[in-house]
Amino acid sequence: MKSKVKFLLILSLVMVFVLSSLGVLAQESVRVGTALPITGGLAAYGQDARNGTLLAQKIINEQGGLLNGMELELVNVDTQTQAQVGVDAAQRLVNINGVQAMVGPMSSGVTVPIVESVTGPNQVVQISPSATTPVLTTVEDDGYFFRTAPSDALQGVVAGDFAFDQGFESIAIMYVNNDYGQGLNDAVIDQFEARGGEVTASIAFEADQVSYRSELMNAASDNPDALLLVAYTDDGGITIIRQALQNGFFEEFVFTDGLKSPTIAEGIEDFLEGKYGTAPTSLPGGRGPETFAAMYEEEYGELPPLPYIDSSFDAVFVIALGIEKAGTVDGPAIRDAIREVLDPEGETVNIDEWDKAKELIAAGQTINFEGASGPVIFDEVGDRAGAIGIWQVQDGNIVDVDVVVE
Amino acid sequence: MVLQLLLNGLIYGSIIALGGIGLTLIYGILNFGHFAHGDLMTLGAYLAYLFTVQLALPLPFSFVIAGLLTAATANLLDKILYKKLEGRDSVTIMISAVGAALIIRNLILMSWGPQLKFLERGIEMPLVFFDGLLRITRTQIMILILSVIFVTAVHLFLSKTKLGKAMRAMSDNTALAKITGINTERVIFWTWFMSGILTSSAGIFLAMDTHLIPEMGWNLLLPMFAAVILGGIGNPYGAIVGGLAIGISQEISTMFIAASYKPAVAFAIMILMLLVKPSGLMGKKV
Numbered sequence: 129m130k131s132k133v134k135f136l137l138i139l140s141l142v143m144v145f146v147l148s149s150l151g152v153l154a155q156e157s158v159r160v161g162t163a164l165p166i167t168g169g170l171a172a173y174g175q176d177a178r179n180g181t182l183l184a185q186k187i188i189n190e191q192g193g194l195l196n197g198m199e200l201e202l203v204n205v206d207t208q209t210q211a212q213v214g215v216d217a218a219q220r221l222v223n224i225n226g227v228q229a230m231v232g233p234m235s236s237g238v239t240v241p242i243v244e245s246v247t248g249p250n251q252v253v254q255i256s257p258s259a260t261t262p263v264l265t266t267v268e269d270d271g272y273f274f275r276t277a278p279s280d281a282l283q284g285v286v287a288g289d290f291a292f293d294q295g296f297e298s299i300a301i302m303y304v305n306n307d308y309g310q311g312l313n314d315a316v317i318d319q320f321e322a323r324g325g326e327v328t329a330s331i332a333f334e335a336d337q338v339s340y341r342s343e344l345m346n347a348a349s350d351n352p353d354a355l356l357l358v359a360y361t362d363d364g365g366i367t368i369i370r371q372a373l374q375n376g377f378f379e380e381f382v383f384t385d386g387l388k389s390p391t392i393a394e395g396i397e398d399f400l401e402g403k404y405g406t407a408p409t410s411l412p413g414g415r416g417p418e419t420f421a422a423m424y425e426e427e428y429g430e431l432p433p434l435p436y437i438d439s440s441f442d443a444v445f446v447i448a449l450g451i452e453k454a455g456t457v458d459g460p461a462i463r464d465a466i467r468e469v470l471d472p473e474g475e476t477v478n479i480d481e482w483d484k485a486k487e488l489i490a491a492g493q494t495i496n497f498e499g500a501s502g503p504v505i506f507d508e509v510g511d512r513a514g515a516i517g518i519w520q521v522q523d524g525n526i527v528d529v530d531v532v533v534e
Numbered sequence: 535m536v537l538q539l540l541l542n543g544l545i546y547g548s549i550i551a552l553g554g555i556g557l558t559l560i561y562g563i564l565n566f567g568h569f570a571h572g573d574l575m576t577l578g579a580y581l582a583y584l585f586t587v588q589l590a591l592p593l594p595f596s597f598v599i600a601g602l603l604t605a606a607t608a609n610l611l612d613k614i615l616y617k618k619l620e621g622r623d624s625v626t627i628m629i630s631a632v633g634a635a636l637i638i639r640n641l642i643l644m645s646w647g648p649q650l651k652f653l654e655r656g657i658e659m660p661l662v663f664f665d666g667l668l669r670i671t672r673t674q675i676m677i678l679i680l681s682v683i684f685v686t687a688v689h690l691f692l693s694k695t696k697l698g699k700a701m702r703a704m705s706d707n708t709a710l711a712k713i714t715g716i717n718t719e720r721v722i723f724w725t726w727f728m729s730g731i732l733t734s735s736a737g738i739f740l741a742m743d744t745h746l747i748p749e750m751g752w753n754l755l756l757p758m759f760a761a762v763i764l765g766g767i768g769n770p771y772g773a774i775v776g777g778l779a780i781g782i783s784q785e786i787s788t789m790f791i792a793a794s795y796k797p798a799v800a801f802a803i804m805i806l807m808l809l810v811k812p813s814g815l816m817g818k819k820v
Contacts, residue, residue: 166648167643167648167748168648171648171649172648172649305794331792331793331794332792332794333793333794334794334796334797336747336749336753337753337796337797338546338740338743338744338745338750338753338754339542339546339743339744340793341538341542341785342539342542342785342788342793342796343788343793343794345535345538345539345788346788346793361650362648362649362650362747363747366650366745367650367744367745370657370745371744373657374657374658374659374660374671375660375669376659376660376662376666376669391649391650394652394655395652395654395655395656395657396656396657399657
């Protein structure tokens with residue numbers, strides 16, 4: 129008898145554990161995971177993006193929380209901008225913290241394996257604020273993956289066009305060796321060559337190397353007019369720019385979104401003055417960007433000129449909309465609810481109007497969410513309709529100069 | 535092009551060699567792979583950053599202070615960690631070294647943050663030789679000269695001083711060295727001290743030539759081990775030759791294969807060496 133009692137005791141403990149992780153037992157908070165890099169190559173973006181998600185959490189909780197007054201609780205895990213670490217972290221979110229929806233990660237190279245091995249199979253909704261590779265358009269995700277950043281299929285076209293319109297007849301491309309780099313590289317080559325330009329070299333590089341001189345030497349060997357660099361700032365990008373200048377390999381550059389940070393020009397302002405880059409940006413429309421900048425400034429100080437802080441905010445907001453619409457914290461229900469509730473023709477909701485959004489959902493109406501990064505519109509595969517911005521280095525700062533709409 | 539690659543390899547190789555000397559001596563004398571060696575290198579570089587950039591002290595002074603502090607840290611690690619585990623299975627000690635590596639790296643991360651740092655804000659334009667075939671910066675020339683000085687000093691120390699000879703004797707055969715009356719405590723202390731200075735210098739050279747990042751030393755650990763194995767574990771001269779060989783072959787390899795496979799070259803060499811002559815180029819036995 130005694131062993132049976134023990135067994136039942138353990139069984140009940142296990143049941144409590146399982147049920148609570150499934151969210152069946154009454155919870156005071158709704159947990160949503162965020163997997164943002166606090167260290168590694170994208171750390172410079174991850175910390176501010178995390179602020180963006182926390183800001184959304186704050187707005188939602190201040191305006192009554194979700195599902196009848198429960199608090200939204202964000203749990204962050206660090207992906208270290210590495211695929212293996214990111215997959216482990218996402219697994220932790222899903223299996224231990226029991227989240228049914230998550231935001232992140234930032235880099236495409238980490239996002240693809242997480243979609244394929246964690247969120248897809250476990251039916252967990254995932255919204256990346258910044259994974260831009262075209263690969264994610266066609267990945268097998270059963271509809272669970274969304275992104276609030278536009279695909280690089282568009283950025284590649286814009287970057288290719290832009291480089292050609294700058295008067296560069298030949299370019300060399302160096303790209304970080306992952307899904308993000310590969311995807312953007314292919315898109316740029318297609319467009320640049322379609323316009324009649326010549327890509328003299330397309331070289332993949334490994335992140336975190338101490339020296340890129342050999343790669344640069346190969347890239348410069350046919351004397352192209354400029355270097356188009358697809359990289360992140362801290363795990364190779366800045367080093368490549370400095371070594372390219374230092375060793376006289378390149379003087380002209382075209383940058384992409386991973387380099388849109390004033391740190392690239394630190395100490396070498398004179399060399400980079402007037403250079404251009406591309407980065408996904410807000411669709412015009414709505415008062416989201418201004419409201420967001422003001423809210424951010426109040427909470428954390430001036431909004432840094434980095435991409436994806438706004439789209440991180442939007443990712444959390446969209447998940448909250450989905451949960452509220454679904455009326456339950458359950459992956460498949462949230463997935464369907466996001467598609468149902470977002471509608472460009474619906475009632476407009478601004479980023480500081482969570483209470484209004486709740487009323488609309490309660491009344492069964494659809495919502496046109498004018499997010500911090502512009503109107504959030506997903507196509508059928510969960511890709512964001514977006515625009516590509518052109519930015520320029522001016523006096524060591526990053527200045528947005530133009531927007532190209534799809 | 536070959537000339538330039540050779541030069542790049544030589545610089546990279548000297549950095550690996552300087553780190554490798556300490557690594558191989560520790561392996562020889564204490565009989566375990568010191569996995570925290572790379573992070574000691576990072577520590578040295580960040581200390582130099584602290585003194586030169588944050589406190590605006592002259593570089594030579596920072597160089598020396600950073601070296602001494604790194605050496606002190608190495609000895610501290612030995613005293614509070616490795617010595618306590620003496621006599622245990624070497625796997626235990628090696629795993630504790632990985633732990634020490636994580637602690638050092640994360641302390642650095644906490645203190646200085648994850649962003650790239652530079653010892654010099656601007657960039658330095660190179661001297662150009664042979665019509666652009668060879669470009670070398672003054673910093674790189676200095677790194678090469680200082681590396682030669684360091685290696686010569688290590689050689690003189692190991693071959694001419696009593697302590698140095700004792701070090702080599704212990705590295706060759708610890709038990710025998712103890713019997714002959716060598717003060718092992720003292721030798722171990724100075725081994726850590728010397729390794730600390732050398733690895734800190736390697737870190738600072740690397741930072742001068744490229745940049746600082748909390749993972750810089752850890753990323754260099756595997757090439758350093760490859761150099762140590764290539765040269766024969768426990769043999770400091772082997773580590774120097776091994777380091778240069780790894781550095782140069784990594785750079786030269788980019789003429790034939792895609793540069794993104796560069797890090798794999800070190801491993802390919804290491805595996806080949808283990809298959810063909812496991813004792814290393816200058817080793818005796820395994």
